[in-house]
Amino acid sequence: MAKNKKELPRLKALKLLSTLYRLKIIQILIPLAIIGLIIWEGQAEFRRIDWAATLHILRHIEPSRLLLLIASSLVAVASVGGYEFVLRRHFRLSIRRWTTFRIAWIANSTNSVIGFAGVAGAALRTYLYRNRGLSVPTITACIAFLSTITITGISLLAWGGLGGLFPIDAVIRTHRWTLYAVWAIALYLPGYLLFQRTSFYAKWLNRDLPRMNPSTIAASVIVSVAEWALAGAAFWLIASTLLPDLPFRTTLGIYTVAAAAGLVSLAPGGIGGFDLIALFGLQTLGYAPENTAAALVLYRILYYLIPWLIGLVLGVLEFAQNRQKPAETDSRTVEDSLNGWQRLWEFPGQHAWIAEFGAWALGKLVFLSGAVLLLSAATPGLLGRLEFAEELLSAPLMRLSHQLSLTVGLMLIVLSWGISRRIQRAYPWTLGLLCAGALFTFTKAFDFEEAIFLLFVALLLYLSRARFYRIGAPIPRERLAVWAATTLLIAYVYDIVAAGTVPEFMHRLPDNRYLHLILNPTQHTIAVVTGLGVTWLLLSLALLLRPNKITASSASAEELDRVRGFLNGANGNLLTHMLFAGDKRFFWACDGRVLIPYSIIRNKFVVLGDPLGDPALISGGIQECQRHADLYDLEVVFYQVSPAYLPIYHENGYRFFKLGEEALVNLTTFSLAGKANTNLRTVINRFDREGYRFEVIQPPHDPQALERLRRISDAWLKGRREKGFSLGWFDPAYLQKAPIAVLLAPDGQEIAFATLAPSYDGGRTTSIDLMRHLADTPNGTMDFLFIRLIEWSRDQGYSVFNLGMAPLASVGEARAAMREEKLANRLYEYGGYWYGFKGLRKYKEKFRPAWEPRYLAYPARVSLPVLLVELILLIARRPNKGRRVKVK
Incomplete structure (x- = not known):
């Protein structure tokens, strides 16, 4: 029973994680699972095909016939652009006809090849239309409308197959499950006609825009029918080139069933489902497997691959030009404009790669x-x-x-x-x-x-x-x-x-x-x-002889001296002392007036804390840093930033994740008086009575004393590796830069110590850095050390004492918090098995600190879960090796 109780927090966290991410994963997993099942079912059929003979057949198609097939396929693909022209008329879009056609071709051809659940096409349309000043609600409505109307044409063809207009019995007898797919597609059209009359449909398309009138819907259905009919005709024309005397009506019936199977799989271009059913259908007519496979390969090349290549070319030319910026009057973001039903499938979707589509x-x-x-x-x-x-x-x-x-x-x-x-x-x-x-x-x-x-x-x-x-x-x-x-x-x-x-x-x-x-x-x-061998050799030589690289190795003594000089005329922050640990490099912006300390992990340029310098120059310094990192294809993120600069980060395109809260003790009001501090006074009295002594030693420190403290540190670590980046570690050169508080036992032996980290803000703030103690110290040792440190800092004239971070404290508690922060809150609540999140917060709370939040600022295109893992790896990276990180 005890074990079950212990497992309960982990089970709750896992359950929440599943709930938060399944909607994202389902869009990919469902198509992949269906494709896998289809391939598994058709593996025997695929083995029968002589693929060498198939390639031989394709190689010997007459050029004149091939040109005719290419032309017919391009005409069929071009018909899909009719949707865009219908929407252009309905919303009275001030876009040229050629531009409308070009956008339709790029989006549709790309979506057909790589667009799971229509995400690629929706994202491309969003980006291209935004570049022409269309309002976000209009774009959202267009894409939501397209997501519902494009299937109506194949639905009408499915009714033709069920009514006997196109023979489909032979295919359905071979695979009975295809009958359900055909019926599902057939029922879509009447369901859609009823659905579009509901208020729910109006909500999907945003109520503040003109409602889709009957003429717009009728025109779109006609376009859909033309699209699917021309695609079926192109399929017949391509197949009849390799399969003599192929009847048109029968082929259209096979195409309809195959298209229905492909649609229910949600896979790009119906890959897998369409191909297997088309193979079965054509072979039931008595054609050889090699010829039917050649017909399908040729159809995929002419109807999907070549139009996609043309779309790529158009995309290169499109994104190579400077386009009009989005309208300044429309301040709403794409994400803000989505209603709940659209967010479910992320229409129109913001995807980072869209901005890089040309390259x-x-x-x-x-x-x-x-x-x-x-x-x-x-x-x-x-x-x-x-x-x-x-x-x-x-x-x-x-x-x-x-x-x-x-x-x-x-x-x-x-x-x-x-x-x-x-x-x-x-x-x-x-x-x-x-x-x-x-x-x-x-x-x-x-x-x-x-x-x-x-x-x-x-x-x-x-x-x-x-x-x-x-x-x-x-x-x-x-x-x-x-x-x-x-x-x-x-x-x-x-x-x-x-x-x-x-x-x-x-x-x-x-x-x-x-x-x-x-x-x-x-x-x-x-x-x-x-x-x-030649390829690997040449590329290896190119990597070895590369002339340009950016490194994140240990800072040199000259760089640290420059930082000291800079801090003489500029204020630091709570993390500034970590700059002297030596594991970070420094980017100097605004002609050396802004200091940005960083380290590199994978493709992330991770800045520790806020930039240092004149507040009026911070935004310009961030932009200069972004341009520099972009030269090396690095993403700039800021770790443990303060609330003061959040507006500046926001203006420079950053999102935020709350990391936790910093415990700041106000030394001017700190007191042990009162009933609430009885336990702390008891600790002080007991340690004083038993003869324990508190001392603060100033640098330079005696090497022998540091060696004694090292034994305490090694015992506290118990073989674990030191962490770095945002945390201090036991390094004699680093410890020589600040005072050390030591707790001495009655016999004069050191049993605990804590290093201090000044904030370089004119003597206003000091922080706790390294804290280590022996395992057999009496209860209350760290309480005594903290209290004496706080009192010593107050006596030295400091006004704020920083007790450090409480990770994930007060994160994700609001009902409307982002889902990643809600997940972090579950980890905070139930993650005590791995780390004492709540216990650490509760311990620091006894000193009555004020809590100040700390954030992670990251670009929208960066995956937050991946970034958090990379930050954990960065902090866990061995700090005392001065590791070089190269960017080729």
């Missing part, structure tokens, strides 16, 4: 360029082109081009991350490799399509050259491991594809005439291993 899109284009080079190298060239290339070039040169294009492809895949992060040095490397890759793929087998694509990406990169301004970026070991694993996985896939396609192609060669131009499986393996 992110360019990085993905570079990644795809590398993938194109690898795919081109893995599949044999066309016979006619091989013959033409051999007439112009020698076979050894063609083989060398093959090897170089493979190596360039691997390097582009790795460099795409640097392009996404806007790294200055990644730009010339990538530009050169794109041009080289275009040359090598051209001389390998006259593959001009790949060469044109690579040169086009190179042109976009060149046009965006001004965006690459960052000197470096943090490259942790995990990132290097991911790069290594990614290149190994891609190389493995390359080897499988190459081994699967080459024998088939060799078998078809007339008289083995061009065998000397084609790599066999062994040669492909050697080529990819060589490419991996």
